[in-house]
Amino acid sequence: MGRGRLPLPAAILRPPLTAAAVSLHALPAAAVLRRCDRQGPRYTSYPSAQQFDTAFGAAEMRQHAEHAAARPGPRLLSLYVHVPFCPSPCFYCGCNRLITRDTARGPWYCEQLLQEAALIAPLLGPDCTVVQLHLGGGTPNFLAAGTLATLIRGLDTVLPLSRSSERDFSIELDPRSVPGDYPAMLAQLGFNRVSLGVQDFDPRVQRAVNRIQTEEQTFDLIDACRDQGIGSVNIDLIYGLPRQTPAGFRHTLRLVMSARPDRLAVYGYAHLPGLFKGQRHIATSELPEPAARLELLRIAIEELTASGYRYVGMDHFAVPDDELVRAQEAGRLQRNFMGYTTHAGCDLVGLGVSAISHLGASFSQNFRDLKGWEAAIRSGRLPVWRGLALSADDRIRAEVIEGLMCHGTIEVAAIERRHGIDFDTYFSDSLLRLKPLVEDGLVQMAAGRIAATLGGRLLLRNIAMCFDAYLHRPGADAQSRPASRTV
Ligand code: SF4
Known part of the structure; x- marks a missing residue:
């Protein structure tokens, strides 16, 4: 992705550990997990979005986009489209969403998205192809099938969408509300991945989080997508929800695996009721204790x-x-706002409220509120709320953190060569912070390599946090926004 996101040389990334290696035996001791259980960024970017500043606005984004576009040759893009609407609130939710049952907002929102795409497309240069597309939210299937088709076909006219079998076009679906005509339309529009939220099938948990979703709704949707040739299915689960029990969660896992999804994300619930009002409906007394979590x-x-x-x-x-496993084994895995990805070297364009773009050596985030976002677009301005131009230090640390998050390892000499630094001197503070993790058996430092052990691979955020300059600035605690827990 631009200068800030060049794929790392294989020499840096060649993993000494494969994904196969992590198993139950790798789980660190309970005392170590307790020590590591703290708030921290998820490192879908470095610096994390918390560091974005409103001093960086539309003019700065434009400058960075044009600079990135000046690079010769064809350009591959990732495109993220945020659809914020949901018909009802799930109480655990930490997303930027707007609860409404007014479906007329769908076509209206798509019109604005297409105008936003038309504003940014000329800045990206003439020879762009979108090879990765992700619709997230919110609930993207809030848009009726016809509206979705208008959106995707409209985007294709300004930001050409790849027809290659290598493309990666995905959408988040809520099995409770997907219209029957959706899977066929998704296939027609070129989607080849779907991601379904499940969280937990236990009815007691579902009632506590206000998300009643049957097994039939979920499995029928998976079948319908597969029948249409949509080959890749991801399922999201959450542990740490109210009323969750070991037996109930095991049952959910077994049910989910009976459908053999290609990918599974198992997130830890982050209870931040001060930040997400909906979470105030969750009784703290019903949350599992740390040991149960x-x-x-x-x-x-x-x-x-x-x-x-x-x-x-x-x-x-x-x-x-x-593909993610294969990319990891080949040292090609990367991480962006959509999570782990195989699309190294793509600039990221985010459309919609709160969406984040990563163009060249910059990040920019759209207004989080519909009003501000729409007002900017209507007046012909890029709806940028805040952002950040990456410094040389940001770029070095971003490379180290991405290496750790994707491959659990970094090759010291390769970082030194690439950036002209003496690693031990440059990262002397970070290495001091790593020491307790080495003592806890989570990190090994030997033969010019820093590598997470099997247990450490389950705590990659803690290891990456040692290299995060922003977390360790004076007053960082006071300024920081609450974040999710690392265990
Ligand atoms: S979890 Fe998903 S469906 Fe539920 S409120 Fe949040 S964004 Fe909407």
Whole structure:
């Protein structure tokens, strides 16, 4: 992705550990997990979005986009489209969403998205192709099938969408509300991946989080998508929800695996009621205690690895022949706002409220509120709320953190060569912060390599946090926004 996102040389990334290696035996001791259980960024970017500044606006984004476009040759893009609407609130939700049942907002929103695309497309240069497309939210299937078709075909006219079988076009679906004509339309529009939210099938948990979703709704949708030739299915689960029990969660995992999804994300619930009002409906007394939360994580690892799933990294598992696993083994895995990705070297364009773009050596985020976002577009301005131009230090640290998050390892000499630094001097503070993790058996430092151990691969965020300059600035705690827990 631009200068800030060049694929790392294989020499840096060649993993000494494969995804196959992580199993239940890798789970660190409970005392170590407790010590590591703290708030931290998810490192879908470095610096994390919390560091974006409103001093960086539309003019700066334009400048960075044009600079990136000046690079010679054809350009591959990732495109993220945020659809914020949901018909009802799930209480655990931490997404930027707007609860409404007014379906007329769908076509209106798509019109604005197409105008936004028309504003940004001329800045990206003439020879762009979108090879990765992701619709997230919110609930993208809030858009009726016809509206979705208008959106995708309209986007294709300004940001050409790849027809290659290598394309990666995905959409998040809520099985409770997907219209019957959706899977066929998705296939027609070129989608080849779907991601379904499940969280937990236990009815007691579902009532506590206000998300009643039957097994039939979920499995019928998976079947319908597969019948249409949509080959890749991801399922999201959450551990740490209210009323969750080991037996109930194990049952959910086994049910989900009976459909053999290609990928599974098992997120830890982040209870931040000060930040997400909906979470105030969740009774703290019904949340699992830390030890019970760890047991749920242990069960997830046990069940998934026993069924042949590979641990890719932070919360993500996949079947052995999945592209993410293959990319990791080949040292090509990357991470962006959509999570782990195989599309190295693409600039990222984000459309819609709160969407984030990564163009050249910059990040920019759209207004989080519909009003501000729409007002900017209507007046012909890019709807940028805040952003950041990456410094040289940001770029070095981003490379180290991405290497750790994707491959659990970095090759010191390669970083030194690439950036003209003496690693031990440049990262002296980081190396001091790593020491306790080495003592806890989570990191090994030997032969010019810093590598997460099997146990450390389950705590990649803690290792990456040692290299995060922003977390360790004076006053960082006071300024920081609450973040999710690392265990
Ligand atoms: S979890 Fe998904 S469906 Fe539920 S409110 Fe949040 S964005 Fe909407």
